[in-house]
């Protein structure tokens with residue numbers, strides 16, 4: 001059995017599918033202040049604006065499909081003789097779709113650490129459910145009386161499944177970071193955790209990230225080129 005792998009992905013892996021990244025000049029925040037659309041305070045101040053922002057992003061998913069980088073990671077899950085944990089900061093469902101129908105060779109997990117556009121959360125109970133349509137301030141929650149919010153981790157909130165992620169990092173032999181600018185913690189600190197565990201660390205990105213010097217191996221170019229090439233070499 002080969003060493004276990006933890007893969008971290010960010011907005012860059014979905015860029016060539018047509019999902020804009022966050023920090024590009026024409027980026028995903030669409031001219032909104034981050035505080036207005038991606039914080040609990042922003043939601044409390046103007047829930048109509050926040051719902052509208054995420055409704056548009058949810059609708060946008062219908063027009064995009066997984067690209068060659070997502071597909072290469074699905075091939076890895078199917079063929080790699082070791083455990084793979086795929087941790088994404090992305091709230092799109094492109095990893096989910098590219099893995100549909102794939103039987104992993106060994107253990108496989110997919111964690112959306114910043115939540116998912118296609119899930120809704122009950123404001124009152126915190127319970128979540130699949131959600132494909134729009135959410136409005138008067139959309140009833142199936143679980144409580146105070147309505148729904150997107151099941152997205154906003155700034156100031158705790159990302160999901162951190163115990164499971166740190167557990168995997170502490171035992172991994174290879175850590176691969178793909179398409180993330182390394183600006184946002186805790187994800188930006190995963191490379192240091194993997195290094196402490198003695199893992200080989202690799203950055204695949206369009207250009208050097210904030211923490212690029214922390215990686216032992218670095219390959220730069222569009223995700224649809226560098227990711228399939230790296231995965232084929234690995235397999």
Ligand code: APR
Nearest residue numbers: 010011012015021022023089179180181184205206222223
């Ligand atoms: N191929 C590979 N990398 C790319 C491509 C591409 N085609 N296009 C852009 N990139 C790279 C950029 O160079 C940048 O380093 O992807 C990275 C995207 O960075 P961000 O926009 O900052 O996105 P991300 O790192 O995922 O942001 C992290 O911050 O805004 C919050 O919660 C949000 O999950 C998000 C988190």
